[in-house]
Amino acid sequence: MNIELAQVSRWYGNVVAVNDVTMTVAPGVTGLLGPNGAGKSTLLHMMAGFLAPSGGTVTLDGVKIWRNHEVYRSIGLVPEREAAYGFLTGWEFVLSSARLHRLSDPEGAARKAVATVEMETAAERRIETYSKGMRQRIKVAAALVHDPQVLLLDEPFNGMDPRQRMHLMDLVRAMGAAGKTILFSSHILEEVERVAQHIEVLVAGRHAATGDFREIRRRMTDRPHVFRVRSSDDRRLASALISDGSSSSVSLTQTGLEVQAVDFRRFTWLLPRVARDADVRIWQISPADEDLESVFSYLINRSS
Amino acid sequence: MNAVIAGISYRALLGRRRIWLLVLLPVVLIGLAVLVRMISGGSERIAVDFMQKFALGTILPLLGLIAGTGVIAPEIDDGTIVHLLSKPISRPVVAQTKFLVASSVLALFAAVPTLVAAYLLVGFESGIAYGFAVGALAGGLAYAALFMLLGVLTRHAVTVGIAYALIWEGVVGNFVPGARRYSIQQWAQTVADQVSSSSFLSSDLTIGFAATALLLITAGAVLWAGQRLRTFSLTGDE
Numbered sequence: 001m002n003i004e005l006a007q008v009s010r011w012y013g014n015v016v017a018v019n020d021v022t023m024t025v026a027p028g029v030t031g032l033l034g035p036n037g038a039g040k041s042t043l044l045h046m047m048a049g050f051l052a053p054s055g056g057t058v059t060l061d062g063v064k065i066w067r068n069h070e071v072y073r074s075i076g077l078v079p080e081r082e083a084a085y086g087f088l089t090g091w092e093f094v095l096s097s098a099r100l101h102r103l104s105d106p107e108g109a110a111r112k113a114v115a116t117v118e119m120e121t122a123a124e125r126r127i128e129t130y131s132k133g134m135r136q137r138i139k140v141a142a143a144l145v146h147d148p149q150v151l152l153l154d155e156p157f158n159g160m161d162p163r164q165r166m167h168l169m170d171l172v173r174a175m176g177a178a179g180k181t182i183l184f185s186s187h188i189l190e191e192v193e194r195v196a197q198h199i200e201v202l203v204a205g206r207h208a209a210t211g212d213f214r215e216i217r218r219r220m221t222d223r224p225h226v227f228r229v230r231s232s233d234d235r236r237l238a239s240a241l242i243s244d245g246s247s248s249s250v251s252l253t254q255t256g257l258e259v260q261a262v263d264f265r266r267f268t269w270l271l272p273r274v275a276r277d278a279d280v281r282i283w284q285i286s287p288a289d290e291d292l293e294s295v296f297s298y299l300i301n302r303s304s
Numbered sequence: 305m306n307a308v309i310a311g312i313s314y315r316a317l318l319g320r321r322r323i324w325l326l327v328l329l330p331v332v333l334i335g336l337a338v339l340v341r342m343i344s345g346g347s348e349r350i351a352v353d354f355m356q357k358f359a360l361g362t363i364l365p366l367l368g369l370i371a372g373t374g375v376i377a378p379e380i381d382d383g384t385i386v387h388l389l390s391k392p393i394s395r396p397v398v399a400q401t402k403f404l405v406a407s408s409v410l411a412l413f414a415a416v417p418t419l420v421a422a423y424l425l426v427g428f429e430s431g432i433a434y435g436f437a438v439g440a441l442a443g444g445l446a447y448a449a450l451f452m453l454l455g456v457l458t459r460h461a462v463t464v465g466i467a468y469a470l471i472w473e474g475v476v477g478n479f480v481p482g483a484r485r486y487s488i489q490q491w492a493q494t495v496a497d498q499v500s501s502s503s504f505l506s507s508d509l510t511i512g513f514a515a516t517a518l519l520l521i522t523a524g525a526v527l528w529a530g531q532r533l534r535t536f537s538l539t540g541d542e
Contacts, residue, residue: 012539041538050386050538067534069392077390079538083382085312087319093387099308100391142387 001061001074001149001181002026003047008056010042017042019205020056025183029176031196031213032185039205040185041080041154047183048077048152060150073101076143080154082135086128090119090138093127097142113141118167132159140168151175153184157191169195224248225264226288229271230256232281240278246270258288306401309388313405317374325370326409330417333363337421348432351425352504355436359418360492364440365447365469367414371406372451373461376529380536381459389536396530399456403449403526410444435500443492446518449525450488456529484508491518 003025010018018039025047034040045051046058049065049072058065065071084093094113098106114123117137127135136156143151153172157165172195176182186192192199193213201209201216209216231237234257238250241259246266251258261267275282318326336358344350379385388398419437426432450468454461477487484490494507494514507514 045538048390048538050389050536052535052537069389069394072390072392075390077386079383079386081383081386083384084387085316085384087315088312096308096312097387097391100306100388100393102392143390 003065003150003181003183004057004059004062005043005047006057006059008043008046008053008058010039010046010051010054017205018046018053018202021202021207022056023200023207023210025181025200026198027176027179027181028198029172029196030181030183030198030200031192032183032200032202033189033192033216034185034187034202034208036187038187038202040187040202042205043202044152044154044183044185048075050077073146074149076146076148076151078136078139078143078151078153078156080158082132082139082159084127084135084139084142087126089124089126090114090130090134090141091123093138094123094141094145098145101146103146109145109147110141113145114138116144116171117141133161133164136160137164137168140171148180150181151183153182155186156184157186157188223264225261225267227259227261227267228256228284228286228288229259229282230284231275232283233278236278237275237280237282240274240280241271244270244274256284305404306393306397309393309398309401310405312388313375313402314409316379317371317405317409322370322374326367326413329363329367329370330413333359333417333421334424337424341425346426348426348429348502349504351422352432352502354425355418355422355432355496356493356505359421359436360439360443360496361474361489364414364418364443364492365473365489367410368444368447369451369462369465369469371409371413372448373455373465375402375406375448375455376452377455377459377461380455383538385536386538389533394530395533395536396527399452399526399530399533403452403529406448406452407445410448411441414444415441430502431500432502432505435496435498435502435505438499439492439494439496442495442515442518443488446488446491446522446525449522449529453525453529453532456532481508485513486517488518488521490514 005021005023008018008021009016021043032040032044042051046053047065049068052066060071060074063071091110091114095106095110098109103109114120117140119134119137119141122130122134127138130138136159156168160168172182172184196213199211199213199216200207229237234252238252238257241247242250246261246263247259248262249260337354340350340354389395415437418440419433422433422436451461451465454465458464473487473489476483477490490509491514494509494511497505497507498511
C-alpha cells in the first residue's frame with residue numbers, strides 16, 4: 001500500500017511546521033530523517049490520521065486518512081510518547097489491541113505479536129515496571145497485532161539499548177522485505193542508513209532530499225566542508241592552499257586557519273602534501289561543521 | 305459500547321488513588337447524615353435541606369467531576385488515548401462507552417449512597433429517599449456527560465468543572481433565580497421533588513423542563529464529545 005502526500009502543509013498559527021511536502025511512501029522501509037523540530041512528528045501524525053493537514057491531501061491508496069477510522073485496519077501506529085496503560089500487563093495491553101481490532105483469534109494474534117518483539121518473559125508484568133526499551137517493544141507488538149500493511153513508527157529506537165535496537169532494526173527490515181509499507185522517523189543518519197532503503201529528508205518543515213541512502217550519503221559528504229587548521233606557520237600554509245582549486249576560501253583567524261574546502265577528497269589528499277612542500281608543521285585539523293544541522297542546512301539550501 | 309474500552313476505562317478510573325476519592329465522598333455523606341440524624345432527631349425539614357444542599361449540591365457535582373473527567377482526561381493528557389483511537393472503532397462509540405462507564409460509577413458511588421443517606425435520615429418517609437436517589441442518578445448522568453465533554457475540550461477540565469459547579473451552580477444559582485433554570489443541580493432537585501411527596505421539598509422548575517434539559521444536556525454532550533474525538537489531534541513537537 002502507498003501513502004501519498006500531495007502538497008501537504010501544516011501550520012500552527014503563524015508557525016509553519018510542514019511546508020508543501022509531496023512524497024509517496026511505498027512498500028519497503030522508508031526513513032524520515034531530519035533534525036529535531038524539523039516537522040517529522042507533524043508529518044507522521046498527518047499520515048497516521050492524528051492531525052489534519054492545513055493544506056494538501058494525505059491518502060492511503062487513494063483513501064483520505066483524516067477522520068477515517070477504517071484506515072486503522074491497514075495502519076499500525078507506534079507513537080513516540082512512551083505512555084502506555086501502566087496498570088495493564090504487557091500481555092493485557094497487546095491482547096486489548098487485538099480485541100479492539102476484533103480479530104477472530106485475539107489470543108493467538110497477541111501471542112504471536114509478543115513473541116515477535118521477544119517480550120514473552122516480561123509479558124505478565126505491569127507496563128509501569130518496564131524500561132523505556134521494553135515499553136517501546138510492547139507498543140510495537142500492540143501495533144503489529146493485526147498484521148497491518150502499513151506501519152508508522154515515531155522515533156522508535158530512542159531509549160533502546162544496543163541489543164534491543166539491533167533486534168527492532170532486524171524486525172523492521174524483515175517486515176519491509178515482506179512487502180509492508182514501513183515509515184519511521186529519526187534524527188540519526190546512521191540509524192536510518194542501517195534500516196531504510198529509501199530516505200526522505202525533512203529540514204525546517206521542508207522536503208529537503210529524497211532517495212536511496214547511498215545517494216543521500218554522497219550528497220552529504222560532497223558538500224563544501226569547513227576545516228580549522230593550526231600549524232607552525234599559518235600564513236605560509238594559507239597561501240599554499242589557496243593556490244589550489246580544492247579550497248574556495250582561506251582565512252587567517254586568531255585560533256588558526258579556516259579553510260572552506262569545495263572538493264573534499266582532493267583537499268584531504270592535498271593538505272599534508274602542501275604542508276610538507278612548504279615545510280609547515282600541522283598541529284591540529286578539525287572539521288568545523290560536521291554536526292547534522294549543518295549537513296541538513298546544506299541540503300535544504302541546495303534543494304531550494 | 306465497546307467492552308474492551310469499558311474494561312480499560314474501569315481499571316483506569318477505579319485503580320489508583322482516584323478510587324479513594326470516589327469512596328471517601330460517599331462515606332462523608334453517609335457519616336454526616338448519621339450525625340444530622342442524631343442531632344435533629346429525624347426532622348423532615350432538616351433532612352430535606354441537608355440532602356438538597358449537601359448530597360445534590362456538593363457531593364454529586366464533585367463525584368461527577370471525578371468520574372466524568374476521570375474517564376478520559378488523564379488518557380488525553382498522557383497520550384494513551386491513541387491506543388484506543390488508532391483502531392477501526394468509530395470515535396463516537398469511544399465517547400459513548402466512556403460515558404456509560406462514568407455513569408455506572410456515579411450510580412454506584414453517588415445515587416446509592418444518596419439513597420442510604422436519605423434513608424438514615426428519614427427512612428422511606430414521603431418518598432424522600434427514592435426522590436433524591438433518582439434525582440442524583442439523573443443529575444449524575446448529566447454531570448458525567450458534561451464533565452467528560454470538558455475533558456475532551458480542554459486540558460483544564462477539572463478547573464473549569466469546579467468553576468462551573470461552585471460559581472455558577474453554587475453562587476449564581478442561589479442568588480439569581482433566573483440562573484436556576486440552567487443548573488444541573490436544580491434539574492436534579494426538580495426530579496427529586498417530582499418523585500417525593502414531601503412538602504418541604506419544592507422546586508421552581510417544572511418537571512417537563514428539567515427532564516428535557518437533563519436529556520438534552522446529556523445527549524448533546526456525549527454527541528459533541530464523540531465529534532470532538534473524531535478530530536482528535538496530536539500536537540507536533542512537544
